[in-house]
Amino acid sequence: MTDQQRKQFDADGHLLLREVIEADEIAVHRRAITEASRRLITEDRPLAERDTYGKAFLQTMNLWLHDDAVKTFVFERKFADIAAALLGVEKVRLYHDQALFKEPGGGPTPWHQDQYYWPLDTDRTITMWMPLVDIDVGMGMLTFAAGSHRGGVVDDLAISDESDQILAKYVKDNSFPVARAESMKAGDATFHLGTTIHTAGENRSNRLREVMTVIYFADGARVTEPRNEHQLADLETWLTPRNPGELADGPLNPILQ
Ligand SMILES: O=C(O)CCC(=O)C(=O)O
Numbered sequence: 537m538t539d540q541q542r543k544q545f546d547a548d549g550h551l552l553l554r555e556v557i558e559a560d561e562i563a564v565h566r567r568a569i570t571e572a573s574r575r576l577i578t579e580d581r582p583l584a585e586r587d588t589y590g591k592a593f594l595q596t597m598n599l600w601l602h603d604d605a606v607k608t609f610v611f612e613r614k615f616a617d618i619a620a621a622l623l624g625v626e627k628v629r630l631y632h633d634q635a636l637f638k639e640p641g642g643g644p645t646p647w648h649q650d651q652y653y654w655p656l657d658t659d660r661t662i663t664m665w666m667p668l669v670d671i672d673v674g675m676g677m678l679t680f681a682a683g684s685h686r687g688g689v690v691d692d693l694a695i696s697d698e699s700d701q702i703l704a705k706y707v708k709d710n711s712f713p714v715a716r717a718e719s720m721k722a723g724d725a726t727f728h729l730g731t732t733i734h735t736a737g738e739n740r741s742n743r744l745r746e747v748m749t750v751i752y753f754a755d756g757a758r759v760t761e762p763r764n765e766h767q768l769a770d771l772e773t774w775l776t777p778r779n780p781g782e783l784a785d786g787p788l789n790p791i792l793q
Pocket of ligand 1: 592593636638645650663665676678734735736747749
């Protein structure tokens with residue numbers, strides 16, 4: 537990664553990197569991730585019967601705990617090194633992974649900020665978002681409000697129609713440039729900060745948008761008192777057995793370098 541890319545990330549709060557892993561490698565990871573995800577998916581309602589969140593994607597989390605081949609992907613040092621370099625920290629810990637598969641006809645992902653969900657005392661948090669198949673803009677490309685991370689967490693807004701409405705207006709009022717790739721190859725990746733406001737379009741294709749994500753935070757971060765019901769759930773699920781005030785260094789949050 538170049539200094540220019542690091543500066544770009546600091547300015548924009550997001551960055552697209554091409555060919556983070558090569559096509560033959562991603563094909564192997566794809567098989568493991570899609571199989572693990574399929575085993576873990578519990579959603580069985582047709583799209584029409586789901587709410588906005590449910591229409592956005594099929595979501596399965598911490599796949600690394602269920603499959604050793606997926607663990608190899610999630611623990612990939614190269615990803616963690618990029619995350620640490622972009623955050624400007626020495627080491628990162630795993631927060632959790634998640635597969636986000638947007639179905640054909642799946643709805644948009646509302647504008648939101650990830651950090652709203654995370655009971656951590658740092659803004660040094662980052663998500664890697666990597667398509668496992670080639671995707672184009674009509675399949676639900678991740679889309680960022682460049683520079684929006686500088687305002688911190690704007691409001692107490694879970695992913696919803698409300699977050700979409702309020703944050704779309706905030707992005708417009710503040711004239712943040714809206715940025716997205718026209719297409720991404722399997723193995724390309726975007727990285728974004730926990731405070732960067734982002735969204736994704738609907739999937740207008742007839743193919744599944746298979747994306748794997750890994751979320752990292754700076755080593756040394758502490759657990760904070762949960763500010764909302766989602767942070768409480770996150771604390772109990774992803775940071776267990778640590779408590780508010782303690783270092784976030786539990787067994788589910790290994791250092792990845
Ligand atoms: O994949 C999507 O549609 C949304 C992903 C997202 O919001 C994230 O990874 O933070």
